[in-house]
Amino acid sequence: MTITPDTKNWTWVLQRPCPECGFAAGAIAREEVPTLLRANAEAWRRYFAAAGDQDVxxxxxxxxxxxxxxxxHVRDCNKVYLRRVWLMLAEDDPQFPNWDQDTTAVEDEYNDQDPDKVFAELVDTAEEVAERFxxxxxxxxSRTGHRGDGSDFTVExxxxxFVHDPIHHLWDVTGTRYEA
Known part of the structure; x- marks a missing residue:
């Protein structure tokens, strides 16, 4: 059975805490983002170390x-957002290329990928984007960019x-709410 695509515009997480995962993206200092990304990658590492291949x-x-x-998905989000930040720094007010996460999941056969390789890539890409920030x-x-749906962003x-995404998906997997 296929997953129903998520069509919500999640930009509301910048105004209020996520009622599901508990993360308040709008309340964090921008300087905290690299630390949060690294801590999240470490939490994924712990999860994968404890889980068996079939469990994942x-x-x-x-x-x-x-x-x-x-x-x-988290690994690929890291890549997409690293590219978006690069565009915002390299171009004036760019519009981001559309990314259909649900199509990517199907076309790249996410559930058939090697868990060890995925985890290593998740950690590497999290470090790359953390370093960039x-x-x-x-x-x-304060550089700006735009999504095709009309959502406007500064790099901040x-x-x-962006940092809400890996935190939220760790909650999706573990059920553990974010604690500041």
């Missing part, structure tokens, strides 16, 4: 991704919006 491929229900599928100058945080709001 098992969907808890037919309409919900498996832990491996979520990990693939850590290296920004004060002026770069994009960082806060």
């Amino acid at each position: 491929r098992t969907r808890p229900e037919p309409t919900k991704w498996s832990p491996l599928e979520y990990a693939c 850590a290296s920004l100058t004060a002026e770069q945080w 709001s994009l960082a806060r919006y």
Whole structure:
């Protein structure tokens, strides 16, 4: 059974805490983003170390991704947002290329990928994007960009919006709410 695509505009997480995972993206300082990304990657590492290969491929229900599928998504989000930050720094007010996460999950056969490779790539890409955010100058945080759906971002709001994603998906997998 396929997963019903998520069509929500999650930008509301910048205004209020997520009632599901408990993370308040709008309340964090931009300088916290690299630390949060690294801590999240470490939490994924602990999860994968404790789980067996079949456990990570098992969907808890037919309409919900498996832990491996979520990990693939987090890895790919890291890549997409690293590219978006690069665009915002390299171009004036770019519009981001559309990314259909649900199509990517199907086309890239997320649940058939090697869990060890996925985890290593998740950690590597989290470090890459954490380093990128850590290296920004004060002026770069205010650079702008836009999604095709009309959502506008600065690098700062994009960082806060983005960091919610891996935190939320760890909650999807573990059920553990975010604690500051």
